[in-house]
Amino acid sequence: MARATDKKYDHLFQLLLCGDSSVGKTCLISRFADNEFRHTHINTIGIDFKLKLFTIRDKKIRMQIWDTAGQERYETLTAQYYRKAQGIILVYDITREETFRNVTKWLRNIEDHGVKGVKIILIGNKVDLESERKISTRHGQKLANQHNIKFFETSAWKDINVTEAFTELAEQILAKVESGGGRDRGSSSIRESAIKLHEQQPTPATKSHGGCCSGGSSN
Amino acid sequence: MLPTTTKMLELEIIKLKETVGAYKEQNAFLSQEIVELNNLRTNDSNDKKRLEGKIQELEAELVKVQSKYVILLKEAQTPKHSHDSDVVSQMMAEAMEQQETGKDRSSSDTQYDAYGFKYEKLEADPDESLDSYAKRLDQAQQPDEALASHIAKWDHFMAQYTGGRELVSTAELKLLIRGGVPMQHRGRVWKFCVRRTIQNRYIPGFYHQILADNASKTSVALSQIELDLLRTLPSNKYYNHASAPGIAKLRRVLVAYSWYDSSVGYCQGLNRLAAIALLFLEEEDAFWTLVAVVLHLLPPDYYDLFIDNFPIDTTLRIWDTFLYEGSKVLFRYAMAVFKENEEELLKQENSIQIFNKMRTMAQRSSNINKLTQIAFHDPMMRNFSKKKITQRRDYHRSLVQAEQNSIEVERVKRKHDSPRYNDVDSDDDDT
Numbered sequence: 001m002a003r004a005t006d007k008k009y010d011h012l013f014q015l016l017l018c019g020d021s022s023v024g025k026t027c028l029i030s031r032f033a034d035n036e037f038r039h040t041h042i043n044t045i046g047i048d049f050k051l052k053l054f055t056i057r058d059k060k061i062r063m064q065i066w067d068t069a070g071q072e073r074y075e076t077l078t079a080q081y082y083r084k085a086q087g088i089i090l091v092y093d094i095t096r097e098e099t100f101r102n103v104t105k106w107l108r109n110i111e112d113h114g115v116k117g118v119k120i121i122l123i124g125n126k127v128d129l130e131s132e133r134k135i136s137t138r139h140g141q142k143l144a145n146q147h148n149i150k151f152f153e154t155s156a157w158k159d160i161n162v163t164e165a166f167t168e169l170a171e172q173i174l175a176k177v178e179s180g181g182g183r184d185r186g187s188s189s190i191r192e193s194a195i196k197l198h199e200q201q202p203t204p205a206t207k208s209h210g211g212c213c214s215g216g217s218s219n
Numbered sequence: 220m221l222p223t224t225t226k227m228l229e230l231e232i233i234k235l236k237e238t239v240g241a242y243k244e245q246n247a248f249l250s251q252e253i254v255e256l257n258n259l260r261t262n263d264s265n266d267k268k269r270l271e272g273k274i275q276e277l278e279a280e281l282v283k284v285q286s287k288y289v290i291l292l293k294e295a296q297t298p299k300h301s302h303d304s305d306v307v308s309q310m311m312a313e314a315m316e317q318q319e320t321g322k323d324r325s326s327s328d329t330q331y332d333a334y335g336f337k338y339e340k341l342e343a344d345p346d347e348s349l350d351s352y353a354k355r356l357d358q359a360q361q362p363d364e365a366l367a368s369h370i371a372k373w374d375h376f377m378a379q380y381t382g383g384r385e386l387v388s389t390a391e392l393k394l395l396i397r398g399g400v401p402m403q404h405r406g407r408v409w410k411f412c413v414r415r416t417i418q419n420r421y422i423p424g425f426y427h428q429i430l431a432d433n434a435s436k437t438s439v440a441l442s443q444i445e446l447d448l449l450r451t452l453p454s455n456k457y458y459n460h461a462s463a464p465g466i467a468k469l470r471r472v473l474v475a476y477s478w479y480d481s482s483v484g485y486c487q488g489l490n491r492l493a494a495i496a497l498l499f500l501e502e503e504d505a506f507w508t509l510v511a512v513v514l515h516l517l518p519p520d521y522y523d524l525f526i527d528n529f530p531i532d533t534t535l536r537i538w539d540t541f542l543y544e545g546s547k548v549l550f551r552y553a554m555a556v557f558k559e560n561e562e563e564l565l566k567q568e569n570s571i572q573i574f575n576k577m578r579t580m581a582q583r584s585s586n587i588n589k590l591t592q593i594a595f596h597d598p599m600m601r602n603f604s605k606k607k608i609t610q611r612r613d614y615h616r617s618l619v620q621a622e623q624n625s626i627e628v629e630r631v632k633r634k635h636d637s638p639r640y641n642d643v644d645s646d647d648d649d650t
Binding site: 021022040041042043044045049051064069071073074076079080083112113116 | 443
């Protein structure tokens with residue numbers, strides 16, 4: 001049996017996608033991880049994930065990409081995953097104004113629940129629907145600048161800028177990990193979560209927990 | 220003398236040569252005959268094999284018909300109630316109708332299964348062993364005699380309830396349901412289970428009334444419902460485009476529920492419940508199914524019901540039993556899947572691997588009879604009384620709650636001493 005984890009990798013990054021319902025989070029992940037696009041797929045309930053092995057500057061990066069349900073009701077559930085993510089991709093739909101208005105709300109969520117210093121990318125998705133565009137590129141860029149984060153306009157369908165956006169985020173995390181942390185303590189925890197390991201070796205990070213699914217008992 | 224003898228011999232040689240030529244020709248002709256006859260023989264024996272196969276099929280069909288006929292005869296001999304006299308003709312009509320629809324299906328809808336799902340070939344997964352794939356193929360192709368007899372039992376059972384008589388909960392019904400409700404009875408049985416569950420919540424005409432009363436209103440729930448309609452069962456022909464026949468019904472059922480239960484409104488996941496219910500039930504009954512599932516049968520905030528994890532036949536079989544016996548069934552089936560894959564699961568090394576494994580093992584759970592056997596008869600299950608399950612659920616819910624509280628406490632704290640804070644360790648040890 002071929003197991004994905006038999007491959008060795010240098011870093012493990014945990015990413016998360018958030019944003020309003022139906023902005024294209026699942027499609028972006030499918031495009032990036034499997035180079036696939038489905039016009040019809042089912043709405044994500046709760047949380048899901050995909051894995052992707054990816055190489056940047058000769059470093060093998062194993063990415064765990066968490067996909068979240070956009071409906072507000074699931075926020076308490078998905079918020080629990082924010083603090084495990086080193087990178088977050090926040091998505092809105094350029095054809096639906098309210099999804100852009102809600103970006104600020106999502107940023108607040110990230111600030112509330114995420115690890116301090118978590119890397120964030122803003123994505124305006126569905127540029128293939130140019131004729132239905134409601135949010136200009138300038139507007140998106142301006143908002144990203146205000147929050148000092150990178151901005152991409154993408155199309156999961158036409159495969160525009162998707163890999164670029166994920167790569168940028170991975171680069172940022174890698175740079176942070178390799179620089180050995182940074183100024184604040186928040187980043188040291190990021191270093192811990194980016195466990196550098198080869199498979200079969202126990203976690204070389206400072207702390208090691210017993211089981212992986214011991215749930216709340218280890219806290 | 221000599222020259223004449225030579226001449227005669229020469230003539231003789233010419234004659235002989237001619238004869239040889241003739242024989243050669245004849246030989247070629249006969250060879251060709253042999254080849255042709257051989258072809259005819261092969262054709263005949265192929266025909267024979269085909270016809271023999273046909274005979275076997277027809278004989279099998281005959282046995283099935285005979286067994287149904289015997290049941291019908293028995294039914295006719297001992298009418299339990301006076302107005303049962305037309306049972307036979309009614310059942311005959313039903314049978315004919317079914318045959319008709321069966322024909323339609325095979326001629327025009329070849330790419331969809333009986334429930335309207337796009338037919339997908341059984342394909343081997345890259346990491347699946349050849350042996351396991353072969354078993355799955357084998358399973359899918361076996362003509363199921365046990366199934367035929369199970370359906371006959373159902374037909375026999377349902378014959379008691381013709382003429383609009385209400386079903387009654389009995390031990391026999393419970394067992395039959397555990398074995399799976401045949402497609403042609405599923406709508407009636409589900410409707411019965413739902414009404415039995417919601418009891419006096421049910422008000423005739425209420426469904427249409429609540430839709431009419433709220434027709435002019437809008438809500439957050441309504442816009443979320445719109446976003447999800449086409450993302451519900453996209454591989455099913457009743458739901459695969461905006462004007463597909465199921466979409467309008469699905470919309471109305473979800474909208475009605477959102478007005479009925481304002482504390483839930485609409486929650487992603489309900490769309491799939493409603494869509495599955497609508498495959499077998501009228502709109503109104505699909506609405507009451509949501510009421511039964513959300514307000515009576517499921518533990519809170521748990522609306523997924525395995526719908527996209529298991530093969531559709533498996534999902535429907537779990538629904539059959541769930542609607543009759545309640546949420547413990549879900550737990551039992553979940554445990555059965557774990558049990559069946561115990562060995563494989565124990566080989567996994569971390570939570571991500573386990574998560575992945577669980578996904579594939581559910582997708583391959585097509586042997587629902589085996590799962591049912593484990594779910595209801597495996598000795599392991601004796602350890603899981605309803606009380607114990609509730610206890611464990613409460614315990615783990617409290618752990619999750621505590622974790623959420625600690626996140627909240629930390630969040631507040633972080634807001635206060637913003638630049639320097641002790642963040643919780645992200646326990647992400649993936650190995």
